[in-house]
Amino acid sequence: MIKVKSIMTKNVVTVSPSSTVMEAANKIKSKSVSSLVVVDKNKPIAVISERDIIKGVIAKKSKVKDIMSKNFMNISPATTFSAISKSLRGKNIQRFPVVENGDLVGLITETDIVEATRDFTRLHQIVQEIILAIFGLGTAFFLFYFSPLRTVVFGF
Protein backbone atom coordinates (compact mmCIF):
# COMPACT_ATOMS: atom_id res chain seq x y z
CA MET A 1 0.00 0.00 0.00
CA ILE A 2 1.47 3.32 -1.01
CA LYS A 3 1.13 6.07 1.61
CA VAL A 4 0.34 9.58 0.48
CA LYS A 5 2.95 10.87 2.93
CA SER A 6 5.76 8.88 1.36
CA ILE A 7 5.26 10.15 -2.18
CA MET A 8 4.21 13.75 -1.59
CA THR A 9 6.47 16.77 -2.01
CA LYS A 10 6.84 18.35 1.41
CA ASN A 11 8.31 21.69 0.43
CA VAL A 12 5.36 23.09 -1.45
CA VAL A 13 5.97 26.36 -3.24
CA THR A 14 3.08 28.66 -2.44
CA VAL A 15 1.93 32.02 -3.66
CA SER A 16 -0.70 34.45 -2.40
CA PRO A 17 -3.69 35.47 -4.53
CA SER A 18 -2.54 39.09 -4.49
CA SER A 19 0.91 38.39 -5.99
CA THR A 20 1.62 39.29 -9.58
CA VAL A 21 1.77 36.83 -12.48
CA MET A 22 5.47 37.62 -12.97
CA GLU A 23 6.22 36.75 -9.34
CA ALA A 24 4.48 33.43 -9.84
CA ALA A 25 6.41 32.79 -13.08
CA ASN A 26 9.69 33.59 -11.35
CA LYS A 27 8.87 31.20 -8.52
CA ILE A 28 8.08 28.41 -10.97
CA LYS A 29 11.39 28.93 -12.71
CA SER A 30 13.63 29.48 -9.67
CA LYS A 31 12.22 26.57 -7.67
CA SER A 32 12.04 24.28 -10.75
CA VAL A 33 8.44 23.26 -10.14
CA SER A 34 5.58 22.88 -12.58
CA SER A 35 2.92 24.37 -10.35
CA LEU A 36 2.29 26.58 -7.35
CA VAL A 37 -0.39 26.29 -4.71
CA VAL A 38 -2.31 29.49 -4.05
CA VAL A 39 -2.85 29.74 -0.30
CA ASP A 40 -4.89 31.91 1.98
CA LYS A 41 -3.76 31.55 5.61
CA ASN A 42 -2.03 28.27 4.74
CA LYS A 43 -5.23 26.87 3.23
CA PRO A 44 -5.02 25.89 -0.44
CA ILE A 45 -7.63 27.81 -2.43
CA ALA A 46 -6.37 27.22 -5.98
CA VAL A 47 -3.42 26.11 -8.07
CA ILE A 48 -1.36 27.75 -10.80
CA SER A 49 0.41 25.86 -13.53
CA GLU A 50 2.74 26.98 -16.30
CA ARG A 51 -0.25 26.85 -18.57
CA ASP A 52 -2.28 29.26 -16.42
CA ILE A 53 0.62 31.70 -16.57
CA ILE A 54 0.73 31.57 -20.37
CA LYS A 55 -3.03 32.13 -20.43
CA GLY A 56 -2.57 35.10 -18.12
CA VAL A 57 0.12 36.60 -20.33
CA ILE A 58 -2.07 36.26 -23.43
CA ALA A 59 -5.07 37.80 -21.66
CA LYS A 60 -2.78 40.49 -20.17
CA LYS A 61 -3.80 39.70 -16.58
CA SER A 62 -1.45 40.83 -13.87
CA LYS A 63 -2.64 39.26 -10.61
CA VAL A 64 -2.47 35.64 -9.52
CA LYS A 65 -6.11 35.74 -8.42
CA ASP A 66 -7.19 36.44 -12.02
CA ILE A 67 -5.41 33.42 -13.50
CA MET A 68 -5.54 30.77 -10.78
CA SER A 69 -7.42 27.58 -11.52
CA LYS A 70 -9.72 25.41 -9.46
CA ASN A 71 -8.65 22.22 -11.17
CA PHE A 72 -7.28 20.58 -8.03
CA MET A 73 -8.45 18.22 -5.34
CA ASN A 74 -7.58 18.46 -1.67
CA ILE A 75 -6.62 15.13 -0.19
CA SER A 76 -5.69 13.99 3.30
CA PRO A 77 -2.66 11.88 4.24
CA ALA A 78 -5.09 8.95 4.58
CA THR A 79 -6.30 9.07 0.96
CA THR A 80 -5.40 5.88 -0.89
CA PHE A 81 -3.08 5.89 -3.85
CA SER A 82 -5.60 4.18 -6.10
CA ALA A 83 -8.17 6.93 -5.45
CA ILE A 84 -5.65 9.58 -6.46
CA SER A 85 -4.55 7.62 -9.49
CA LYS A 86 -8.17 7.25 -10.57
CA SER A 87 -8.87 10.98 -10.26
CA LEU A 88 -5.74 11.69 -12.26
CA ARG A 89 -6.60 9.40 -15.12
CA GLY A 90 -10.39 9.73 -15.01
CA LYS A 91 -11.06 13.35 -14.08
CA ASN A 92 -7.78 14.75 -15.39
CA ILE A 93 -6.95 16.43 -12.09
CA GLN A 94 -3.19 16.81 -11.93
CA ARG A 95 -2.54 18.50 -8.63
CA PHE A 96 -3.45 17.26 -5.18
CA PRO A 97 -2.62 19.48 -2.21
CA VAL A 98 -2.33 17.37 0.94
CA VAL A 99 -4.21 18.97 3.84
CA GLU A 100 -3.93 17.87 7.45
CA ASN A 101 -5.96 19.59 10.19
CA GLY A 102 -6.77 22.42 7.80
CA ASP A 103 -3.12 23.12 6.98
CA LEU A 104 -1.27 22.51 3.72
CA VAL A 105 1.42 19.90 4.44
CA GLY A 106 2.37 18.65 0.98
CA LEU A 107 1.57 18.37 -2.68
CA ILE A 108 1.19 15.41 -5.00
CA THR A 109 1.53 16.09 -8.71
CA GLU A 110 1.28 13.94 -11.78
CA THR A 111 5.05 13.43 -11.68
CA ASP A 112 4.91 11.98 -8.15
CA ILE A 113 2.12 9.63 -9.19
CA VAL A 114 3.98 8.46 -12.28
CA GLU A 115 7.16 7.81 -10.27
CA ALA A 116 5.19 5.91 -7.62
CA THR A 117 3.47 3.85 -10.34
CA ARG A 118 6.90 2.94 -11.69
CA ASP A 119 8.22 1.89 -8.30
CA PHE A 120 5.04 -0.05 -7.68
CA THR A 121 5.36 -1.87 -11.02
CA ARG A 122 8.95 -2.75 -10.23
CA LEU A 123 7.99 -4.09 -6.79
CA HIS A 124 5.22 -6.18 -8.33
CA GLN A 125 7.66 -7.65 -10.80
CA ILE A 126 9.96 -8.74 -7.98
CA VAL A 127 7.06 -10.28 -6.03
CA GLN A 128 5.94 -12.08 -9.17
CA GLU A 129 9.40 -13.52 -9.68
CA ILE A 130 9.50 -14.78 -6.10
CA ILE A 131 6.12 -16.48 -6.61
CA LEU A 132 7.44 -18.09 -9.79
CA ALA A 133 10.58 -19.33 -8.03
CA ILE A 134 8.53 -20.93 -5.22
CA PHE A 135 6.25 -22.50 -7.78
CA GLY A 136 9.27 -23.82 -9.71
CA LEU A 137 10.68 -25.48 -6.58
CA GLY A 138 7.27 -27.01 -5.80
CA THR A 139 6.96 -28.41 -9.30
CA ALA A 140 10.50 -29.81 -9.20
CA PHE A 141 9.61 -31.60 -5.98
CA PHE A 142 6.40 -32.86 -7.56
CA LEU A 143 8.18 -34.24 -10.62
CA PHE A 144 10.90 -35.97 -8.62
CA TYR A 145 8.31 -37.42 -6.25
CA PHE A 146 6.58 -39.24 -9.09
CA SER A 147 9.67 -40.14 -11.08
CA PRO A 148 11.80 -43.28 -10.88
CA LEU A 149 14.49 -41.06 -9.40
CA ARG A 150 12.39 -40.75 -6.26
CA THR A 151 14.39 -43.32 -4.30
CA VAL A 152 17.64 -41.66 -5.30
CA VAL A 153 16.47 -38.18 -4.38
CA PHE A 154 14.34 -38.80 -1.30
CA GLY A 155 15.64 -42.16 -0.16
CA PHE A 156 12.25 -43.92 0.10
Add this chain to the structure above:
Amino acid sequence: MARVKKVMLTKVPTLKKEAKIEEAAKLLTSTENGCVVIVENGAPVGIVTELDYVRNLTSGKSLKGPVTKIMSSPVNSMTPKTKLDEALKIIDTKRYRKYPVVENNKLVGLVTKNDVVHAMSDEMKFHRNIQNAVLIIFVLFELFVFAFNTIL
Protein backbone atom coordinates in the same frame (compact mmCIF):
# COMPACT_ATOMS: atom_id res chain seq x y z
CA MET B 1 5.85 -5.79 -25.01
CA ALA B 2 3.67 -3.11 -26.54
CA ARG B 3 5.13 -0.47 -28.79
CA VAL B 4 5.00 3.31 -28.91
CA LYS B 5 2.37 3.15 -31.66
CA LYS B 6 -0.15 1.85 -29.12
CA VAL B 7 0.24 4.66 -26.59
CA MET B 8 1.06 7.66 -28.75
CA LEU B 9 -1.33 10.54 -29.36
CA THR B 10 -2.00 11.04 -33.02
CA LYS B 11 -3.45 14.53 -32.75
CA VAL B 12 -0.39 16.65 -32.23
CA PRO B 13 -0.50 20.45 -32.15
CA THR B 14 2.01 21.63 -34.73
CA LEU B 15 3.23 24.92 -36.13
CA LYS B 16 5.43 25.81 -39.06
CA LYS B 17 8.93 27.15 -38.48
CA GLU B 18 7.83 30.60 -39.61
CA ALA B 19 5.11 30.89 -36.93
CA LYS B 20 5.19 33.56 -34.23
CA ILE B 21 5.68 32.98 -30.50
CA GLU B 22 2.18 34.37 -29.86
CA GLU B 23 0.68 31.65 -32.04
CA ALA B 24 2.60 29.01 -30.07
CA ALA B 25 1.28 30.47 -26.81
CA LYS B 26 -2.29 30.38 -28.05
CA LEU B 27 -1.93 26.81 -29.26
CA LEU B 28 -0.35 25.78 -25.95
CA THR B 29 -3.33 27.06 -24.01
CA SER B 30 -6.01 25.80 -26.40
CA THR B 31 -4.70 22.20 -26.48
CA GLU B 32 -4.10 19.79 -23.64
CA ASN B 33 -0.70 18.42 -24.61
CA GLY B 34 1.52 21.00 -22.95
CA CYS B 35 3.69 21.32 -26.01
CA VAL B 36 3.72 22.35 -29.64
CA VAL B 37 5.86 20.56 -32.20
CA ILE B 38 7.52 22.76 -34.79
CA VAL B 39 7.62 21.12 -38.20
CA GLU B 40 9.29 21.74 -41.53
CA ASN B 41 8.03 19.74 -44.51
CA GLY B 42 6.24 17.39 -42.12
CA ALA B 43 9.33 16.53 -40.07
CA PRO B 44 9.75 17.83 -36.51
CA VAL B 45 12.59 20.32 -36.11
CA GLY B 46 11.87 21.55 -32.60
CA ILE B 47 9.48 21.54 -29.69
CA VAL B 48 8.07 24.33 -27.54
CA THR B 49 6.81 23.34 -24.10
CA GLU B 50 4.95 25.38 -21.52
CA LEU B 51 8.17 25.49 -19.52
CA ASP B 52 10.13 26.95 -22.47
CA TYR B 53 7.62 29.76 -22.65
CA VAL B 54 7.65 30.53 -18.91
CA ARG B 55 11.46 30.38 -18.86
CA ASN B 56 11.64 32.98 -21.62
CA LEU B 57 9.01 35.08 -19.91
CA THR B 58 10.98 35.28 -16.66
CA SER B 59 14.31 35.95 -18.32
CA GLY B 60 12.80 39.16 -19.62
CA LYS B 61 13.36 38.33 -23.29
CA SER B 62 10.84 39.64 -25.74
CA LEU B 63 8.07 37.18 -26.46
CA LYS B 64 7.62 38.48 -29.96
CA GLY B 65 9.20 37.13 -33.08
CA PRO B 66 9.55 33.70 -34.63
CA VAL B 67 8.84 30.62 -32.57
CA THR B 68 12.29 29.25 -33.44
CA LYS B 69 13.67 31.70 -30.86
CA ILE B 70 12.23 29.81 -27.90
CA MET B 71 11.97 26.24 -29.21
CA SER B 72 14.21 23.41 -28.04
CA SER B 73 16.09 21.97 -30.97
CA PRO B 74 17.17 19.46 -32.17
CA VAL B 75 14.35 17.32 -30.94
CA ASN B 76 14.66 13.72 -29.72
CA SER B 77 12.12 11.54 -31.43
CA MET B 78 10.98 7.93 -31.39
CA THR B 79 9.44 5.70 -34.02
CA PRO B 80 6.06 3.93 -33.75
CA LYS B 81 7.98 0.65 -33.54
CA THR B 82 10.03 1.59 -30.47
CA LYS B 83 9.25 -0.86 -27.67
CA LEU B 84 7.93 0.64 -24.45
CA ASP B 85 10.87 -0.47 -22.32
CA GLU B 86 13.29 1.02 -24.86
CA ALA B 87 11.19 4.18 -24.85
CA LEU B 88 11.48 4.37 -21.07
CA LYS B 89 15.26 3.99 -21.32
CA ILE B 90 15.40 6.88 -23.79
CA ILE B 91 13.18 8.96 -21.50
CA ASP B 92 15.44 8.25 -18.52
CA THR B 93 18.63 9.19 -20.33
CA LYS B 94 17.33 12.28 -22.15
CA ARG B 95 15.18 13.39 -19.21
CA TYR B 96 12.48 14.97 -21.37
CA ARG B 97 8.80 14.13 -21.00
CA LYS B 98 7.47 14.48 -24.51
CA TYR B 99 8.81 13.01 -27.72
CA PRO B 100 7.54 13.39 -31.27
CA VAL B 101 7.00 10.09 -33.03
CA VAL B 102 8.48 10.02 -36.53
CA GLU B 103 7.95 7.55 -39.34
CA ASN B 104 9.53 7.97 -42.80
CA ASN B 105 10.69 11.43 -41.77
CA LYS B 106 7.11 12.55 -41.04
CA LEU B 107 5.58 13.43 -37.70
CA VAL B 108 2.93 10.82 -36.88
CA GLY B 109 2.36 11.24 -33.14
CA LEU B 110 3.46 12.36 -29.72
CA VAL B 111 4.43 10.12 -26.83
CA THR B 112 4.71 11.21 -23.19
CA LYS B 113 6.51 9.70 -20.25
CA ASN B 114 3.27 9.40 -18.29
CA ASP B 115 1.53 7.41 -21.01
CA VAL B 116 4.48 5.04 -21.34
CA VAL B 117 4.68 4.41 -17.58
CA HIS B 118 0.93 3.88 -17.22
CA ALA B 119 0.78 1.57 -20.25
CA MET B 120 3.64 -0.52 -18.88
CA SER B 121 1.97 -0.72 -15.48
CA ASP B 122 -1.33 -1.85 -17.04
CA GLU B 123 0.42 -4.40 -19.21
CA MET B 124 2.32 -5.71 -16.20
CA LYS B 125 -0.94 -6.10 -14.25
CA PHE B 126 -2.57 -7.95 -17.12
CA HIS B 127 0.35 -10.35 -17.53
CA ARG B 128 0.56 -10.93 -13.81
CA ASN B 129 -3.10 -11.90 -13.60
CA ILE B 130 -2.80 -14.40 -16.46
CA GLN B 131 0.38 -15.85 -15.04
CA ASN B 132 -1.17 -16.26 -11.60
CA ALA B 133 -4.26 -17.93 -13.05
CA VAL B 134 -2.05 -20.48 -14.84
CA LEU B 135 -0.03 -21.04 -11.67
CA ILE B 136 -3.13 -21.66 -9.59
CA ILE B 137 -4.42 -24.25 -12.05
CA PHE B 138 -1.03 -26.00 -11.98
CA VAL B 139 -0.85 -25.99 -8.20
CA LEU B 140 -4.38 -27.39 -7.93
CA PHE B 141 -3.50 -30.13 -10.40
CA GLU B 142 -0.35 -31.03 -8.51
CA LEU B 143 -2.17 -31.10 -5.19
CA PHE B 144 -4.86 -33.28 -6.67
CA VAL B 145 -2.37 -35.81 -8.09
CA PHE B 146 -0.41 -35.73 -4.86
CA ALA B 147 -3.46 -36.32 -2.68
CA PHE B 148 -4.77 -39.04 -4.96
CA ASN B 149 -1.49 -40.94 -4.85
CA THR B 150 -1.00 -40.59 -1.11
CA ILE B 151 -4.49 -41.88 -0.31
CA LEU B 152 -4.18 -44.93 -2.54
